[in-house]
């Protein structure tokens with residue numbers, strides 16, 4: 582009686598172990614693929630380097646779309662194009678899911694209150710329709726609120742030089758007769774960077 586109970590307990594323990602490792606397997610593949618990203622984008626996407634964007638907490642759709650555009654060359658890059666080519670589309674999807682699940686962590690940086698105030702006005706008039714919640718919601722694109730200033734500067738330059746194609750409706754708000762001056766660009770960057 583005693584003996585058979587012990588056998589059952591041992592079997593049961595072994596079964597639990599086997600089940601636990603099978604259960605842990607799929608998350609660890611995504612985590613493993615995402616590990617490569619941590620060297621530049623920080624642990625779980627919370628980048629600590631000003632020219633590396635924070636990527637956690639953005640929508641899965643935006644992350645996947647960005648990486649596919651890097652891979653095809655549609656979006657210009659210094660690094661991401663070559664890197665994305667090393668991943669299959671299925672792997673990119675796993676990685677996008679992984680970072681979308683981790684919360685966005687605002688970059689810790691200084692901003693100039695006078696520039697923030699001017700930037701806020703521009704945001705209210707021209708950008709908030711899409712970059713909602715002061716740029717902290719990624720529903721329609723990337724998260725701008727709390728992103729590194731240096732990275733935002735790079736993005737804005739790529740858009741303004743035409744290297745990176747911007748959505749038509751966004752272009753209407755900052756090109757042509759609505760062309761932003763360099764001072765206005767600087768102000769809007771400080772506004773988004775000041776968001777917590």
Ligand code: HEC
Nearest residue numbers: 617618620621634636644647648658659660661662676723
């Ligand atoms: C060697 C450094 C490096 C590594 C490793 C790296 N990245 Fe990047 N990432 C960058 C840089 C730099 C940019 C800005 C675009 C560029 O110049 O390549 C960027 C941009 C991005 C963006 C665009 C963010 C936005 O706000 O539009 C996404 C998404 C991204 N990376 C995802 C990833 C993922 C996922 C991985 C891992 C599979 C990864 N990166 C690995 C350096 C890196």
Ligand code: HEC
Nearest residue numbers: 707708710711721722723733736737748750751754755769
């Ligand atoms: C009609 C909607 C719309 C409006 C208005 C709009 N944007 Fe955007 N914005 C987007 C979308 C969508 C993206 C993602 C583009 C992509 O990478 O495909 C984006 C991306 C960006 C990025 C790139 C962030 C990154 O991760 O690289 C910046 C910076 C930006 N917008 C700034 C602005 C500013 C400043 C304004 C106002 C002057 C503005 N946008 C107005 C839709 C809009």
